[in-house]
Amino acid sequence: MATSTASAPVTPGSVDDPRPPRKIGFRQQLGKWDVKLSPYLYISPFFLLFAVVGLFPLIYTAWVSVHEWSLLGGQGEFVGMENFQFILGQPNFWKALGNTFSIFVLSTVPQMIAALIIAAMLDANLRAKTFWRMGVLLPYVVAPVAVALIFSKLFADGSGVINTLLGQIGIDPIGWHSQSLPSHIAISTMVNFRWTGYNALIFLAAMQAIPRDLYEAATIDGAARWRQFRSITIPMLRPTVIFVVITSTIGGLQIYDEPRMFDQAGKGGSSGQWLTLTLYLRDLGWRTNNLGRAAAVAWLLFLVIIVFAILNFTLTRLIASSGAKKDKKGQLRVSASGAAIPSAPSPASTPVVETSPATGEPGSGTDGTTGRTAR
């Protein structure tokens, strides 16, 4: 820090200096380059590595998908759309698409509702806050593969805990592994187990950023707790809910670990009951050794993800805004009678619309290697 004797300070104005540049010492010249080049130097590792291991493979997938390309033989001849035609003609592709969608819905909708409820509980004035927060986060540190192994035993058809419990209350055992919908429920349960608490904490952070005055005003107006939750909490959480739903969409549609580990064969069940798109991709590429077709599935899955992300974005916006409507100033209509809050201390300029940094904004680490999409 203190090498002041060695080199002179770099003055920003030195460029406009009338003196000829020769007079600037070597060290100063060096310092100038240091200032100019360092920013690029520091961001270059990310961009170089990302270009090689992230961007290039994604784009090159398109190239592979229009060629015959076997796992062992490598690149073959150009076949145009043939790989896509083949896949779109496969019943298994459509089955996988349906299963992926079904598992996605079963794991997202209940998860969001449960996470909101848990977040509301955690938002109350609790004793031992940290304990409860850590408690709901516990499943997050268990690898999806381990979760899947544990839950496939819990959901075992013959002697699983769940079927045994059902038997004790007089319900016939359910074919968790043999039937389609039950297998989706079992797999969704694994996803929900791992992510509900995590998302609850995100919602909790957003809830804590809601100004408490709103609740006080609503209480004065006579709104009950449930009404407050519906008309204040939910609308205020809208950006966060949208954010979580979008990241769940990107990750959830690529689901692989849980269905892969649901039985030891890893083919999505005897008749593809729980075959998902990523499982199908893996199967085409590395079991039938056809990388060209696997790449085509990757592109189709990419399209599906984009379509669903947009669809969910629109849908979530609609659902979240139907709770309470905002007027033009961005103020919330809270009271049941529809009148604006009379006693709100600071009107339109309050952080009503401000999405605090603690909420959704920073971060959607849906990164391929460490992110949620990697499961």
Place this chain on the structure above:
Amino acid sequence: MSTSIPMLEQSAGRGAARAAARRRKHQTQTSEGRRAGWVTYTILAIVVLGSAYPLYYSLQLASSTASQIAQNPIPGLGLGGNLLENLQRVMDANINLPQAFVNSVIVAVVTSASVVLFSTLAGFSFAKLRFRGRGPLLVFVIATMAVPTQLGVVPLFIVMRELGLVGNLLAVILPGLVTAFGVFWMTQYLESALPYELIEAARVDGASMIRTFWHIALPAARPAAAMLALFTFIGSWTNFFWPSIVLGTQNPTLPVALQLLQASFFKDMSLIMAGVVISVIPLLVLFVIAGRQLVAGIMAGAVKG
């Protein structure tokens, strides 16, 4: 309520601190507040028990024998007496579990260190230095966070085979060395946590850029860097899809080894669960030590890692 707000700002970022400050203000105003009733505690207790039970169940199976498991579909409350024996058996099984454990540690440690270093470097540059193209490049970083890079597995595999890295740990490490999320996370944090005055002071004292980074930015980034390291470590430890494609059976990481275990010993649940226990324990230890930071990290940045 023992932690001060500036402290919280250090550990959890400004957003959380602001939220806490706002919250505390209102708590003192409304002395009654919304004190949690027994219903809240009951529901939360059920949720926490539900979170813990599957883990305890795996420990129960891992400590039983195969015949005990067959006899009692629902184990009682206690543990069986065969835990150590099962752990020993699974370590000796022919799936190379000890090697897998070491591999997982190597991959997780190397990727966490690299992600933190490169993200902090890039974050420092994006947050505090001025250069042409800064805005568009940052937008690019943010945009790539939403791109499902996992879908590039096919070319990635082709490349790794060209490089002769199939079956090599490097094939798993290389794609994990940087994350767009990490860059964004550190940029966000350094923007608010690192005052310009500090950088200028260092520059006036004649420190070079890299010295300024090392002695000023890096120490300031420590709280966020620690959280980023945690999330990267967990993400790497639990990663399965790509390692299962590129590593094969000879040189697995733990999740891949668990899959091999399931494939060869699916009749012996006690053995499989012993493997599960071995794979879960390191992250559980981490959770006990750093669970607070995990919670704070998720709440501060709504991390998806």
